[in-house]
Each structure stands twice: as structure tokens, then as C-alpha cells.
Amino acid sequence: MDKEIKTIRGVRDLLPEELEKWQFAEEKAVSLFKSFGFEEIRIPIIEEAALFQRSVGTYTDIVQKEMYIFSDKKGRVIALRPEATAGVVRAYIEHRMFDVKKIHKFYYSGPMFRYDRPQKGRYRQFYQMGVEIFGGENGFYDGEVILLLDKFISSIGFKDYIIEINSIGCNKCKPIYTEKLSNYLSENLSSFCNDCKIRAQNNVLRVMDCKNQTCQQILKDGPNINDFLCQDCKQHKEQTYQYLKIFSIPYKENPYLVRGLDYYTKTVFEVKISGEENSVAGGGRYDNLVDQLGGPCIPAVGFAIGMDRICEILKNPEKKDRIIWVVFLDEKSFAEGIPIIDKLRKKNIKIIIDYDKRSLKNYLKIVNKQKIEEVFILGENELSQKSFLYKNMKNGTQQLIHFNDITTFFGENL
RNA sequence: GUGGCUAUGGUGUAAUGGCAGCACGAGAGACUGUGGCUCUCUUAGAGCGGGUUCAAAUCCCGUUAGCCACCCCA
Numbered sequence: 001m002d003k004e005i006k007t008i009r010g011v012r013d014l015l016p017e018e019l020e021k022w023q024f025a026e027e028k029a030v031s032l033f034k035s036f037g038f039e040e041i042r043i044p045i046i047e048e049a050a051l052f053q054r055s056v057g058t059y060t061d062i063v064q065k066e067m068y069i070f071s072d073k074k075g076r077v078i079a080l081r082p083e084a085t086a087g088v089v090r091a092y093i094e095h096r097m098f099d100v101k102k103i104h105k106f107y108y109s110g111p112m113f114r115y116d117r118p119q120k121g122r123y124r125q126f127y128q129m130g131v132e133i134f135g136g137e138n139g140f141y142d143g144e145v146i147l148l149l150d151k152f153i154s155s156i157g158f159k160d161y162i163i164e165i166n167s168i169g170c171n172k173c174k175p176i177y178t179e180k181l182s183n184y185l186s187e188n189l190s191s192f193c194n195d196c197k198i199r200a201q202n203n204v205l206r207v208m209d210c211k212n213q214t215c216q217q218i219l220k221d222g223p224n225i226n227d228f229l230c231q232d233c234k235q236h237k238e239q240t241y242q243y244l245k246i247f248s249i250p251y252k253e254n255p256y257l258v259r260g261l262d263y264y265t266k267t268v269f270e271v272k273i274s275g276e277e278n279s280v281a282g283g284g285r286y287d288n289l290v291d292q293l294g295g296p297c298i299p300a301v302g303f304a305i306g307m308d309r310i311c312e313i314l315k316n317p318e319k320k321d322r323i324i325w326v327v328f329l330d331e332k333s334f335a336e337g338i339p340i341i342d343k344l345r346k347k348n349i350k351i352i353i354d355y356d357k358r359s360l361k362n363y364l365k366i367v368n369k370q371k372i373e374e375v376f377i378l379g380e381n382e383l384s385q386k387s388f389l390y391k392n393m394k395n396g397t398q399q400l401i402h403f404n405d406i407t408t409f410f411g412e413n414l
Numbered sequence: 415g416u417g418g419c420u421a422u423g424g425u426g427u428a429a430u431g432g433c434a435g436c437a438c439g440a441g442a443g444a445c446u447g448u449g450g451c452u453c454u455c456u457u458a459g460a461g462c463g464g465g466u467u468c469a470a471a472u473c474c475c476g477u478u479a480g481c482c483a484c485c486c487c488a
Contacts, residue, residue: 003462006461006478006479007479009478009479009480060486061415061485061486061487062486062487065415065485065486066486066487083487083488112488114486114487114488116415116485116486116487117415117416117485117486118479118480118481119480119481119482119483120480120481120482121488122486122487122488123488126487126488127488128488130488195484195485206486211484259487260486260487261487270488278487278488279487279488280488281488282487282488304488305488306487306488307488308488309488310488329447358446359446359447359448360446360447360448360449361445361446361447361448361449362442362443362446362449363448363449364448364449364450365448365449365450366449367449368449368450369440369449369450375448375449377447377448379447380447381447389447389448391448391449393449393450396448396449396450398448
């Protein structure tokens with residue numbers, strides 16, 4: 001035998017049993033998104049690498065360390081998408097959608113790629129579902145995407161979770177605050193942990209959510225983002241919170257919440273399931289990104305859900321599909337039974353035929369093992385009466401059903 | 415990217431350098447038109463590569479993968 005080939009590091013197969021909850025969650029999300037007027041958009045998995053450098057940020061970890069990047073045969077520098085927002089914005093601009101109407105609402109779903117060190121809930125190919133709203137400046141839109149996220153999380157059965165929210169300012173006030181914080185850091189640099197010393201140079205804001213107790217203590221006396229928000233940002237923040245109250249969404253303001261992508265402005269938020277280490281969803285507003293990627297100045301807000309993390313916590317839903325196992329005992333029964341059985345498929349009943357010429361006993365054994373509850377048996381005896389023998393494996397009862405009555409039988413029993 | 419832990423049939427596990435065993439699962443069968451219980455048989459295993467040794471699942475080195483903490487993020 002030749003050497004077996006296995007999945008490469010950090011990626012995995014999702015097998016049928018596991019996928020039941022994935023499908024459950026995905027269906028919930030899609031119907032919810034649609035009910036709010038969001039439309040699906042599908043964007044490529046590969047893009048010009050520059051797209052992510054210009055949006056996510058050249059100095060973020062995602063772009064610097066975690067991006068799958070390669071040259072194609074013509075020497076173009078291509079990246080596997082590490083997230084979807086950049087691509088959606090690119091598409092939005094490329095198709096001049098802003099010329100069609102003011103507000104656009106999109107949802108997407110698919111795999112993303114980051115060259116991270118794998119761990120539970122952290123994969124190199126992972127799946128995100130998310131939404132983006134373009135053209136809405138008002139805090140209402142921030143509120144609406146958070147409402148949507150909240151509805152999704154609760155609709156799949158989670159009760160114990162927190163939505164954390166913060167404002168990190170805009171073009172005008174974010175740099176002022178960043179500089180203040182930077183100064184404060186250099187004054188006290190020796191007291192901070194080694195990681196923070198590095199952050200102070202590359203990504204100052206990230207110091208804020210350091211887990212080190214000492215760092216947090218020092219930060220308490222440092223500049224607070226809330227004191228530096230400009231008038232516009234303050235107002236937007238109040239507006240957003242107002243809508244959250246109207247939608248009655250419980251949230252927790254966390255002044256230390258910052259996010260690792262450069263494009264965020266004003267509102268940022270995350271969802272944490274209690275007892276879980278990783279956050280399962282995150283998002284925020286990005287009012288400058290469309291402009292930055294070559295489009296007009298159009299504000300936007302959105303979020304992404306980490307489906308792998310959601311499904312890791314989720315239990316498989318109860319199976320409720322009706323499955324009928326059909327047993328044919330001879331050739332003649334098979335020939336006559338197949339067209340009738342096919343009528344049932346048209347009625348959305350799942351039909352499994354295993355025509356392996358076994359004994360009835362063995363058929364039933366198989367059916368029992370697979371925990372299938374209903375069986376049709378067709379052999380000489382039944383055929384002479386133009387009927388199927390219907391057997392319920394759960395209570396052992398059985399009855400003859402005439403060929404002509406078969407669809408009505410299921411009409412009554414559905 | 416840094417540090418640590420782990421690795422035996424499909425799954426869960428046992429064997430303290432000396433014959434790789436058990437349970438579950440899976441397949442076939444024990445009245446060829448009636449399953450679940452029981453019984454019989456079958457199936458299949460040391461991640462990979464080196465080293466030490468008469469002898470390695472066991473000790474050593476490397477590697478790969480998973481997990482944990484960090485980092486980062488979904």
C-alpha cells in the first residue's frame with residue numbers, strides 16, 4: 001500500500017454527524033439575515049494580497065504573520081482571504097453599488113485562512129458568516145447589526161453570553177488618543193510586561209486588552225478613550241446605546257475592548273459565551289474603509305461569526321426527518337415497487353433502498369442498527385394484494401397499505 | 415512565532431525492556447418472510463524516521479500531528 005495522505009496542519013474534515021449542527025446554525029443565520037433584508041454576496045477566496053494589506057492593516061498580525069500568500073504563474077501576488085470584509089468592500093466598490101441605492105445590506109458565509117498555530121477553536125481554515133451594511137452612518141445601523149447578532153446567538157439556544165461594546169474613535173480623535181496612550185506608555189514603559197513593550201511600538205491600542213494584572217493596574221491611571229472621543233463620536237456612541245436600549249439588548253461597555261484589525265472606527269463589539277475562552281463573534285464600524293480602498297466616503301458596519309467556535313459548543317439538534325427504509329424481497333417486487341416509492345420522494349420523504357438481496361431478517365437487523373423507525377416491505381405476499389407491508393420498528397406494529405393509498409397514508413401520518 | 419503536555423485497532427483503554435490484550439464498534443452467521451436479547455466466528459493497531467539493546471509500545475534523539483498556556487483572533 002502507498003503512503004496515506006492526511007489533512008495538512010490546522011485544517012479538518014467536517015463529517016456528516018458533525019455537520020448536523022453546522023447546517024442547523026447556518027440555516028438559522030441565513031433565514032434571520034434575510035428577514036432583515038440582507039442579501040447574499042459571494043466573493044472569491046483568493047484576492048490580490050494588497051487588498052488585505054490596505055484594509056486589515058500592514059502592521060497587524062493577520063497580515064504580517066498569518067496570511068497565506070503566494071505568487072501565481074504570472075507573478076501576481078495573491079493571498080487566501082484571512083477575512084471577508086475587505087473582499088466585500090472591494091466588490092461593493094468594483095460594481096459601483098453605491099450608485100444604485102444608498103443602503104446596501106449583505107451577508108456572506110465561507111472559509112477564511114490564517115496561518116496561525118492551531119488549537120481548539122483555532123484553525124488555519126475556519127468558517128465565518130457575517131453581515132455588512134453600507135451607507136448607514138446613524139447609530140441605528142450599529143444597533144441593528146448587534147440586534148441581528150444577538151438574535152442569532154439566542155436563536156441557536158445560547159443563553160449565557162455577553163455582548164461587549166466600546167468606541168475607539170474616528171479619524172479625528174483616534175490618533176490623538178493613540179498618541180496620548182503612547183506617551184503614557186513610554187513614561188511608564190519599565191512597569192509594563194514584555195509583550196506590552198512590543199505592543200507600544202507596533203500596535204499601541206492593543207496594550208489596552210493585555211491580560212497582565214500589572215499592566216491593567218497601570219492603565220487605570222492612564223488616559224481613557226472615553227475622555228478623548230470627539231463630539232461626533234460621543235454622539236454616535238450615545239445614539240448606538242439608545243438603539244440598543246430600544247431593541248432591549250443587554251450589553252456591557254468595555255473601555256478596554258480593541259480589535260486587531262486597523263479599519264475599525266467608532267463602535268467595536270464582541271460576543272463571549274460564558275465559560276468559553278474565545279469570543280465567537282466580533283465586529284464594528286469601518287467608516288473609512290470604502291474610501292481607503294478607492295471608493296467614495298461611505299460609512300459601513302458589520303460583524304463576523306466564527307462558525308467553528310459556535311459549533312464546538314453547540315449540541316446536535318434532534319433529528320426530525322422522516323426516513324423510510326424500503327425492502328424488496330425479489331426482482332418482481334422491485335420492478336413494480338420502485339415507481340410507487342418514487343412518488344414519496346416527491347413528497348419530501350427520505351427513502352433509502354438497500355437492494356442487496358439479503359434475507360428479510362438481515363434487512364431488519366440493519367435497519368434496527370441504523371435506528372431507522374419505519375420500513376416498507378414488498379415481496380410476493382404483498383404484491384398479490386397490491387400493497388406494501390408497513391412496519392414501525394419502534395412499537396413493532398405493521399399494516400398493509402394499498403399502492404393507491406400510499407400518498408394519502410403519508411399525508412395523514414406526516 | 416515562544417514554552418509545555420500527549421500519541422497503542424474505527425472508538426475507549428491495558429500491559430514497569432521479554433508472545434500487543436480487553437471492551438465497544440463494524441462484518442458474517444446460529445429457523446432463507448420479521449429486528450432489538452443471547453451465542454459463534456471474522457475484522458483491524460504502536461504517527462513517521464533514526465538510535466540504545468540479545469530484545470523497544472515501553473529508554474534516547476529527531477520529526478509530524480493534536481491539545482494547553484502565551485501571542486493573536488472568529
